[in-house]
Amino acid sequence: MSPRSLQRTSRTVSVSQPVSTPVTAASARTEASPPTAAELLDFVRRSAADKDLIASLPLDPEGRTWVRLEGPGGSEAWLIAWPPGTGTGWHDHAESFGAFATAAGELKEYSLAARLPASGWKTLELNEGVDRERQLGAGQSRSFGKHHVHEVLNESAAEHAVSVHAYYPPLPLIRRFSRSGAVLRLEQVERPEDWQ
Template sequence: MNTPEPPRLDLASIALRLAAQARLWQPQVRYTPASRHYARLVAAADYEAWLLTWLPGQGTDWHDHGGSAGAFVTVRGTLTERHAWLDDSGTPTILPEERRLSAGSLRSFGSRHVHRVTNDDLEPAVSVHVYAPALVAMTTYRPDGDRLIATSSQLAGQNW
């Protein structure tokens, strides 16, 4: 007897719904010059949600989400995302295009997504992120030409 697959979460809808609840995330907004600020908004059994703030020039390293799928909504300012394509061997290749995600923009991605997100504008930015399952690990990468080389693995609660 085949066991039915559990229903997939609509992470995009969850992210949009949370982003529309400014009273939930606005009290968590903080800008810190040393690094991006982040605060967990929701820790549910099947997903988690985070608020991230970005001063001009702040951004992530190239990273994956340890097998979690996700979605994020820019709720203030503009973010820039670059992403990489994974070949059959799992080696990420940087794609030349970038996405500009202004307030109200939604970005969804699967469990094998590798990207880098930055605030390249002159104004601070705020975004709401949803992951399923909850983040437990991330791998960071460094560029080597148009390829990415894994540099470290981080575990939730230990390295971040």
């Protein structure tokens, strides 16, 4: 099976280890205010640099493993291990914005520089020039806005990758897509109960 055809073949790991957050001006704000994109990016960077946290995640040679983390300001956060050749498939995060950082190994992200309609479609033909590609090695990170469509892959043939992800608001759903050339097709809508 190719990395691009892999979907959620992972299993949940029953390890829970919140990241300790130093008190800063940003973390001292009221609990009622949501986190900003900059705060999510700071959180995933600090978490990815926490060697004890990264070492606590069991690595499975066959499927992705993950642990839910305590994100800032009520955000949803995950520590994820990616065996060689695994990936997410094309998906979005609905109305959530977020950030992710690579803690170990290297991840490749393919994304679309186009905002998709929130609903009412099953198939879209993409315009030329909307494809983006980036490598995120250990210590590299990125943030993204609402309706960000991407797929993330560990293309290594031999090395696990580990990353930290945070989203706000907590993911209401994930839409999964298939892609053939310029045609993007909505295949499935997952709700939180499908992955928690």
